[in-house]
Amino acid sequence: MASTVPTINPRAARTRAALLAAGFELLAERPIDAIAIDDIVARAGVAKGSFFNHFTDKQGFAVAIGAAVRAEVEERVGTANAGVTDPALRLAGGMRVAAAFALDERKQAIVMLRGLELATGIDHDLNRGIRADIEALIAAGLARPEAARSGVRYWLGLCQIIQLNVIERRPNRADAARRLREMLVLGLTGLGVPEPRAQAVAAEVSAAL
Numbered sequence: 001m002a003s004t005v006p007t008i009n010p011r012a013a014r015t016r017a018a019l020l021a022a023g024f025e026l027l028a029e030r031p032i033d034a035i036a037i038d039d040i041v042a043r044a045g046v047a048k049g050s051f052f053n054h055f056t057d058k059q060g061f062a063v064a065i066g067a068a069v070r071a072e073v074e075e076r077v078g079t080a081n082a083g084v085t086d087p088a089l090r091l092a093g094g095m096r097v098a099a100a101f102a103l104d105e106r107k108q109a110i111v112m113l114r115g116l117e118l119a120t121g122i123d124h125d126l127n128r129g130i131r132a133d134i135e136a137l138i139a140a141g142l143a144r145p146e147a148a149r150s151g152v153r154y155w156l157g158l159c160q161i162i163q164l165n166v167i168e169r170r171p172n173r174a175d176a177a178r179r180l181r182e183m184l185v186l187g188l189t190g191l192g193v194p195e196p197r198a199q200a201v202a203a204e205v206s207a208a209l
Contacts, residue, residue: 012053012054015044015046015050015053015054016054018044018045018046019040019041019044019046019050019051019054019055019061020064020065020068021044022040022041022043022044023035023040023044023061023062023065024065024111025043026039026040026043027062027065027066027110027111027114027115028107028110028111031114032058032059032061032062032114032115033058035058037051037058040058040061062114062115063115063116064115065111065115066111066112066113066114066115066116067115067116067126069108069109069111069112069115070112070116070126071126072108073097073098073101073112074126074129076097076101077093077094077097077098077129078129080093080094080096080097081093081094086201087133087134087136087137087140087142088137088142088188088193088197088198088201089201089204089205090133090136091130091133091134091137091155091187091188091191092184092188092201092202092204092205093205094129094130094133094155094159095155095158095159095162095180095183095184095187095205096180096205096206096208096209098159098160098162098163099162099163099166099176099179099180099209100209101163102162102163102164102166102167103166103173103176103209106166106167106170109163109166109167110167113160113163113164113167122149122152122153127152127156130152130155130156131152134147134148134151134152134155134191137151137191137192137193138151142191142192142193142194142197143191143192143193144191144192147191147192151191154187154190154191155187155191158183158186158187161183162179162180162183165179166179173209176209177206177207177209178206180202180205180206180209181202181203181205181206182202184198184201184202184205184206185198185199185202188201188202
């Protein structure tokens with residue numbers, strides 16, 4: 001017997017897309033706590049009840065938008081790290097992509113950071129790449145024992161901080177590269193990577209920003 005694939009109601013799909021597009025624009029302007037559901041449905045041009053057909057609350061709505069942008073960033077990280085096996089270089093490459101995203105896609109970066117307040121858990125699906133690289137760093141004997149429990153949050157926090165700094169300060173690319181190099185040295189040595197190795201990785205990766 002042929003299996004049946006559930007179909008998505010085209011009208012519901014259009015409504016959800018309109019809500020997400022409206023939410024993206026509003027999140028680029030202000031945090032979710034400063035956005036009323038009335039603002040979202042008015043911008044989307046849909047009835048208020050439609051919001052609750054797709055999302056439980058505003059926080060879940062913001063997370064859905066932020067997660068969509070973060071997934072795009074993770075895809076870019078995967079492309080940048082294709083063929084790279086050194087976990088220190090992979091972590092550094094991920095931070096470079098984060099910094100470049102804030103430089104080149106400022107509006108999207110703002111929306112992502114405002115929508116991902118609840119995505120810092122070590123087991124969160126969006127953090128699987130960082131988690132795998134931290135685990136590889138530990139397996140290679142290049143990370144402190146504390147990295148096993150807190151390394152993901154530590155590295156994720158550094159990536160978010162450099163994005164926030166780029167968004168706030170709007171540095172030129174050369175200044176951003178210098179800032180990235182400093183953050184990479186501090187971040188990698190904080191994880192336990194020997195300083196000469198951290199300096200070398202930081203120099204190589206920041207030069208490619």
